[in-house]
Amino acid sequence: MQIIIIGAGVIGSAIARELSRYNIDIILIEKEPDVADGTSKANSGIIHAGYNADANTLKGSMNVKSNPIYDQLCEDLKVPFKRNGSLVVGFKDEDLKKLKAKKSNGEKNGIKGLEILNREELLAKEPNINKNAKYALYAPSAGIISPYELTIGYADNAVRNGVEVLLNTKVTDLIIENDKVKGVVTNRGNFNADLVINSAGLYSDKIAKMAGDNFEITPRKGEYHLFDKVHGDLVSNTLFPMPTEKSKGILVLPTVHGNLLIGPNANTIDDKDDFSTTSDGLEEVFRGAKKLVPNVPQDGIITSFSGLRASLPSNDFHIDFSKNKKALINLVGIQSPGLSSAPAIADKVAEMVNHYFKINNKKLKLKDDFIETNPSYPHYHRYEEENEVEKWQQIVDENEDYGEVICRCEHVSKGEIIDAIHRPIPATTVDAIKRRTRASSGRCQAGFCGPRILNILSNQLDIDPLEVTKKGKDSKILKAKSKELILKKIKEENNVGDKK
């Protein structure tokens, strides 16, 4: 039995890992050169407590089921995760009523430890918060995670358990025979399947349409500013304003790696590939964040980015079998809290897959040799976070590559970059190295380490430095070898001379 999963974001990768517990062949197909290259790489990285949505909605129930799973999951997959808590902050007396309603919704959803804080209690937790804040809803079970490291952790583990991952492979059509999906057509040939799972994020409506299922995803852009780590302790909880109709508002939060993050705004756009940031949008983000924390430092910004929500008119997740063709499961509209909900979504899809094969007289069997955990790759920054840097010397003694510093801002060694290139999902671009090691994600944004990473990639992948890309396709970093450029210039000058 063969299953094809389209899209290696957090959802497709979580499903691939969950299904790899069974004796089936699984192919995970991704159009980009790496997993986590879509919405799963650019979001707030919050594991929401689950007080927002009604537990009767799919997104509410998936979030609530998933939140408690995260501690063990991240330990198994070796993904950094921290329960830092969240605060929804009210500035007006009438906000108290809304916060109480959220609290009781959360309690109905089974969330423990929710508290309404008054101004003094809030200031004790967050001394930098706007002094005009009056109340807050505190949720201790909310957490922060590195969303791309979670996706890579899932996908790496899936590969360890036998899943085949095809990168740079775009699904262009479904193979349909007698009202049944039999496989996919891609730019790299056709692949047959007994069941196809569509988790193509922003493009899941397009894939569904290939089977005649009608959905319309509208991309909604969210822009962010990321700050240097020296500002990472400006806040310790994730701070939300009172939500609007469209979104949870502009937040101020620490990242799991100790940076400060502000954003996102929410603007509907047309182009699903438009990840640009705008000066108006970034200004809006800054203004919004300052309402919560007035001393957010403008000069501390190291980069800005945006992510696109895959939003459906229903504002809920859609996870169901195709209405038109057999052997297709569509996951559409997996916007926030999709990251928080990934473990429960993967469980739900695994149940649907089991049921599908059962009614087709094929029973799935659990493997005896499923590998639950990923190995721990050495990362110097994790030793720093644990105040155990003296232990790093032991690692350097065994392999001197771990003693050669490549990224000075984030303290990343050559050994860590080589590991990233040889992980089950190999890092083959500069951005893929960044997502696995943090090299180039610091204050200088690749100014120092960029050429060194390029050199290591060229050596390890045995490719010409001119072929190394930032993020695949047409993002080559070097245009030509300088010696060749000089020779070309001399030749041109000589030619001009000849004509004279």
Ligand SMILES: Cc1cc2nc3c(=O)[nH]c(=O)nc-3n(C[C@H](O)[C@H](O)[C@H](O)COP(=O)(O)OP(=O)(O)OC[C@H]3O[C@@H](n4cnc5c(N)ncnc54)[C@H](O)[C@@H]3O)c2cc1C
């Ligand atoms: C601004 C913003 C903030 C958010 N904050 C949070 C948060 O704090 N907490 C939270 O829980 N959720 C949050 N979310 C939501 C969360 O990021 C998403 O729900 C989640 O990342 C969706 O994952 P996915 O796998 O469905 O999509 P994606 O990560 O987009 O993955 C889909 C993949 O399919 C691939 N693909 C598409 N078409 C094809 C094709 N034809 N062939 C092959 N591959 C294809 C794409 O390249 C992509 O890699 C946020 C989202 C945004 C935009």
